[in-house]
Amino acid sequence: MQHPSGPSDMGTNHANQPLPATVIDPEYAGEDTDWSQSHVQDAGPATTTVPPRDINVEEVLAGIASRGWTTTVGEAEDSDSDTDSDTDKDEDDSELEGIEHSELENTEYEGISVLDELAELIWEDVREKASDLSDLDMSYLRAFAFKIEEHLSERAFAKLPYVFPSADLDSLKKIRTRITQLSGIEPSPFDCCVNTCCCFTGPNSDLSICPHCREPRFDKQGKPRNRFIYLPVIPRLQGRYANPTLAQLMRYRGEEHIHVPGKITDVMDSDVYRNLLGKHVRVDDKTLPHTYFSDPRHLAMGLSTDGFCPFRRRKKTAWPLILFDYNLPPDIRFHLEHILLVGIIPGPKKPIDADSFLWPLVQEFLRLAVGVHTWDAHTNTFFQLCAFIILVFGDIPAISLLMRMKGHNGISPCRFCSIRGIRIPGDRHTTHYVPLDRSRHPDIRDPSTPTVYDPSNLPMRTHSQFLSQAREVQSAPTLTKENELAQLYGIKGVPVLSYLSSLSFPNSFPYDFMHLIWENVVKNLILLWTGKFKDLDEGNEEYTLAPSVWKAIGEACNASGSSIPSAYGPRPFNVALDKVSWTADSRSFWFLFLAPVVLNQRFRRQRYYNHFVKLVSLINICLQFEITIEEVSQLRKGLIEWVQEFERIYYQYDPSRLCVCTLTIHGVLHIPDAVIYAGPVWTTWAFAMERFCGWLQPAIRSRRFPFASLDRYVIDHARLTHIKNKYDLKDVLRLGPQRIDKGKVYIPYDTCALYPPYHNSISLPTSLQLKLINHLTLRYPEATSVTEIRSILPSVVEEWGAIRVLPAGDRIYASSSSRRTADTRDATHVRYELLVDTNSRYHRRPVVMEKQTFYGQLQHIYAFQLADTPGRIGQGHERPQIIVGVIRGCTIQRNHPTLDIHYYEKEGGLEVVDITSVQCLIGRVKEDKGWAIIDRSGSLSRAYYIEDGDDSNVV
Numbered sequence: 010m011q012h013p014s015g016p017s018d019m020g021t022n023h024a025n026q027p028l029p030a031t032v033i034d035p036e037y038a039g040e041d042t043d044w045s046q047s048h049v050q051d052a053g054p055a056t057t058t059v060p061p062r063d064i065n066v067e068e069v070l071a072g073i074a075s076r077g078w079t080t081t082v083g084e085a086e087d088s089d090s091d092t093d094s095d096t097d098k099d100e101d102d103s104e105l106e107g108i109e110h111s112e113l114e115n116t117e118y119e120g121i122s123v124l125d126e127l128a129e130l131i132w133e134d135v136r137e138k139a140s141d142l143s144d145l146d147m148s149y150l151r152a153f154a155f156k157i158e159e160h161l162s163e164r165a166f167a168k169l170p171y172v173f174p175s176a177d178l179d180s181l182k183k184i185r186t187r188i189t190q191l192s193g194i195e196p197s198p199f200d201c202c203v204n205t206c207c208c209f210t211g212p213n214s215d216l217s218i219c220p221h222c223r224e225p226r227f228d229k230q231g232k233p234r235n236r237f238i239y240l241p242v243i244p245r246l247q248g249r250y251a252n253p254t255l256a257q258l259m260r261y262r263g264e265e266h267i268h269v270p271g272k273i274t275d276v277m278d279s280d281v282y283r284n285l286l287g288k289h290v291r292v293d294d295k296t297l298p299h300t301y302f303s304d305p306r307h308l309a310m311g312l313s314t315d316g317f318c319p320f321r322r323r324k325k326t327a328w329p330l331i332l333f334d335y336n337l338p339p340d341i342r343f344h345l346e347h348i349l350l351v352g353i354i355p356g357p358k359k360p361i362d363a364d365s366f367l368w369p370l371v372q373e374f375l376r377l378a379v380g381v382h383t384w385d386a387h388t389n390t391f392f393q394l395c396a397f398i399i400l401v402f403g404d405i406p407a408i409s410l411l412m413r414m415k416g417h418n419g420i421s422p423c424r425f426c427s428i429r430g431i432r433i434p435g436d437r438h439t440t441h442y443v444p445l446d447r448s449r450h451p452d453i454r455d456p457s458t459p460t461v462y463d464p465s466n467l468p469m470r471t472h473s474q475f476l477s478q479a480r481e482v483q484s485a486p487t488l489t490k491e492n493e494l495a496q497l498y499g500i501k502g503v504p505v506l507s508y509l510s511s512l513s514f515p516n517s518f519p520y521d522f523m524h525l526i527w528e529n530v531v532k533n534l535i536l537l538w539t540g541k542f543k544d545l546d547e548g549n550e551e552y553t554l555a556p557s558v559w560k561a562i563g564e565a566c567n568a569s570g571s572s573i574p575s576a577y578g579p580r581p582f583n584v585a586l587d588k589v590s591w592t593a594d595s596r597s598f599w600f601l602f603l604a605p606v607v608l609n610q611r612f613r614r615q616r617y618y619n620h621f622v623k624l625v626s627l628i629n630i631c632l633q634f635e636i637t638i639e640e641v642s643q644l645r646k647g648l649i650e651w652v653q654e655f656e657r658i659y660y661q662y663d664p665s666r667l668c669v670c671t672l673t674i675h676g677v678l679h680i681p682d683a684v685i686y687a688g689p690v691w692t693t694w695a696f697a698m699e700r701f702c703g704w705l706q707p708a709i710r711s712r713r714f715p716f717a718s719l720d721r722y723v724i725d726h727a728r729l730t731h732i733k734n735k736y737d738l739k740d741v742l743r744l745g746p747q748r749i750d751k752g753k754v755y756i757p758y759d760t761c762a763l764y765p766p767y768h769n770s771i772s773l774p775t776s777l778q779l780k781l782i783n784h785l786t787l788r789y790p791e792a793t794s795v796t797e798i799r800s801i802l803p804s805v806v807e808e809w810g811a812i813r814v815l816p817a818g819d820r821i822y823a824s825s826s827s828r829r830t831a832d833t834r835d836a837t838h839v840r841y842e843l844l845v846d847t848n849s850r851y852h853r854r855p856v857v858m859e860k861q862t863f864y865g866q867l868q869h870i871y872a873f874q875l876a877d878t879p880g881r882i883g884q885g886h887e888r889p890q891i892i893v894g895v896i897r898g899c900t901i902q903r904n905h906p907t908l909d910i911h912y913y914e915k916e917g918g919l920e921v922v923d924i925t926s927v928q929c930l931i932g933r934v935k936e937d938k939g940w941a942i943i944d945r946s947g948s949l950s951r952a953y954y955i956e957d958g959d960d961s962n963v964v
């Protein structure tokens with residue numbers, strides 16, 4: 010500890026450790042392909058005879074930590090109990106300290122070792138055992154799965170044998186012991202500071218007091234006062250590859266996704282990913298013979314964290330560290346069962362030295378960069394499992410923590426560029442704001458800093474600049490100098506994640522779209538419009554909405570509750586009164602779909618509305634399934650204009666109004682960069698993390714020991730998941746009937762399913778009969794006459810209550826069969842597409858059919874068979890199946906000039922259409938005289954965070 014009296018957020022003790030000669034730099038990775046050279050050069054003469062494949066990870070780690078730092082996790086670990094393993098670890102550490110590198114060389118090499126060969130030999134035995142778990146094991150597993158999935162307390166579980174006396178259920182203790190054996194997953198506990206400043210790992214591992222708060226590590230009995238429970242990743246990844254279904258699904262990245270140059274649809278189209286392709290993997294300063302992602306089984310992973318409050322209205326936070334697997338297809342990637350929790354940094358406080366909690370993870374990923382001998386159940390072969398973290402994401406405080414940046418308090422608060430932050434003149438707060446234009450700010454006299462930043466040419470940070478600044482801070486000769494440099498660069502030191510060569514600083518750390526837009530930009534806009542943003546008045550603009558206007562807007566939102574289908578998300582509420590129902594999800598729905606309708610004509614000047622609508626259009630581009638490079642340029646141009654206009658309206662270049670120019674408004678300028686560097690916004694947004702935290706919440710059983718109860722739960726859960734994977738028990742352990750879709754599918758209508766209520770003999774009224782005949786005449790031009798059609802129509806038809814467009818559409822109800830109550834949310838209005846003759850008004854012109862979009866209410870669904878194929882009377886060839894919808898159309902009067910919003914006041918006549926023309930549900934918002942139609946079906950958001958598939962909650 011060089012700075013024992015230093016400020017608490019500065020100079021973590023390993024921050025001042027000398028670094029290895031070369032800091033990993035992906036920009037250069039792969040250029041230096043002469044791995045044998047670098048190996049010889051750095052590892053000393055003793056290693057020259059060693060085959061190049063044999064990189065000793067332990068040695069590399071020891072080099073990075075610059076002291077005796079050995080593995081305590083991963084596949085090498087074999088511990089009996091928590092306490093024992095810890096003691097072992099300490100002994101190992103002391104033993105290793107005196108050992109020369111040459112001795113270490115002979116201990117363990119990566120690559121295929123004797124141990125691996127042994128493992129291959131016994132593998133078949135192990136697999137046979139897996140296939141016949143005993144009946145008792147299965148009953149244990151079912152009971153355990155029930156406890157975990159239902160968050161059953163131990164007390165409730167202990168009552169089960171009394172509820173079901175014949176079930177002969179053993180105690181939870183006994184069950185848990187067996188589950189532990191079956192899973193083979195052993196958590197690795199690490200001591201950490203009682204105030205969670207740091208974890209006693211790596212260079213901290215021998216300390217007996219916390220270097221930050223000086224609290225002792227152990228209590229009087231010599232027991233650690235606080236623990237960080239780490240769940241090893243490697244065995245769980247191996248468990249996934251031992252599962253044939255998952256092993257195949259995890260080939261999505263390498264074999265299913267197709268990169269089309271100029272288009273961005275997934276992480277695999279991002280710069281951070283593509284720049285690694287073809288480059289040799291580097292571990293510390295050594296280049297390995299294999300290249301990144303050369304095997305479809307190499308895993309691309311994302312790391313995420315977020316401060317999570319175990320209790321509402323209490324300041325305690327915990328920080329779950331979770332991993333996402335980008336090898337899985339996008340639709341299942343964020344399901345809870347596929348998220349890997351590596352540990353929860355316990356509270357009560359935010360860690361000061363997050364790096365010390367990341368040590369075990371970095372350790373495992375260095376090992377995974379080299380490769381771990383693993384069974385692939387899809388091909389029934391062994392392979393070298395490699396995994397690389399390529400993206401890290403979360404909100405700004407979380408990522409500042411992982412990148413070791415100062416966040417909004419630094420002079421350079423932005424992680425993507427080195428724009429200089431400025432403070433409100435005369436304000437005592439240290440928050441720095443980042444307007445583009447600061448020409449009227451009194452502090453800007455220094456000619457070296459620009460008075461106006463060019464948003465199309467911001468001073469972007471690069472990987473090598475970031476790390477050289479980080480090193481400069483870390484090696485500063487004095488604490489004063491270190492503080493000064495940290496403040497200037499906004500960087501507190503070299504982050505431990507920079508040792509993972511697959512990560513690029515800052516490009517692998519995109520701003521999280523959910524926090525940036527929904528939790529900040531939109532929230533602040535609403536506060537500005539309602540005059541509640543930090544007591545700021547509207548200056549010389551007129552953007553605030555009078556309280557009576559805002560009240561009316563709130564009521565309009567509330568009134569749309571029953572005309573927005575529940576498939577669109579939670580019921581819209583009165584935004585003027587209800588402050589509890591705001592979530593990132595409800596805010597996104599409000600902003601993108603309701604606000605463009607309810608804010609129309611409400612501002613005193615149209616330009617405030619136009620400015621807001623511009624952001625909606627730009628966000629819609631971000632949410633497209635596929636973004637082209639041209640669209641990214643369009644996005645860049647649009648966002649620059651939007652931020653400049655924002656400054657004109659809300660900041661007014663007035664230094665006293667600086668507080669509106671937050672880092673998050675500036676962050677909007679980096680969204681296009683983030684799409685290019687890191688891929689589409691949904692691949693790194695925090696919705697999945699948020700849902701994960703919601704899932705953790707009920708695991709907190711004890712108010713006195715919230716973190717211990719969380720740990721207990723996540724260990725149990727990890728073990729259960731691992732067993733399900735390893736023994737392929739997902740279906741066997743499904744507690745409940747498999748959800749079977751009871752829809753009726755008629756061939757050739759295989760794109761839609763019909764649902765009850767069902768009536769099998771309905772006679773159509775004459776008016777509908779005529780419309781039906783008309784529809785069939787158009788459909789069968791080969792029919793000789795209307796009479797012919799009439800003659801093959803059945804006298805009665807089937808009527809159905811609802812349809813679903815397969816495979817994943819919403820259920821759409823026919824208004825005739827749906828029972829409405831005051832709370833019912835409409836699910837009968839639809840968008841439908843018909844082929845229309847664009848020349849129908851001109852008799853002499855040729856027929857030119859074109860698909861056009863219509864909206865209306867689905868009133869009936871009829872299914873029937875014709876007596877014969879039209880035009881083949883009497884031939885008895887086929888009896889075609891017909892399914893039609895009867896729709897009352899909405900007469901669209903006008904369209905929104907830029908958004909997909911359509912207005913109508915009147916309904917049209919009834920229309921008979923083929924059921925396949927029905928596309929999806931629409932929502933309607935009440936306007937003065939009529940309705941506005943909104944359509945969420947094109948938006949990505951629904952697919953990725955509302956629907957979670959069948960097994961979303963199955964763990």
Ligand SMILES: [Zn+2]
Nearest residue numbers: 202206219222
């Ligand atoms: Zn401490």
Ligand SMILES: [Zn+2]
Nearest residue numbers: 423425426428
């Ligand atoms: Zn920036």
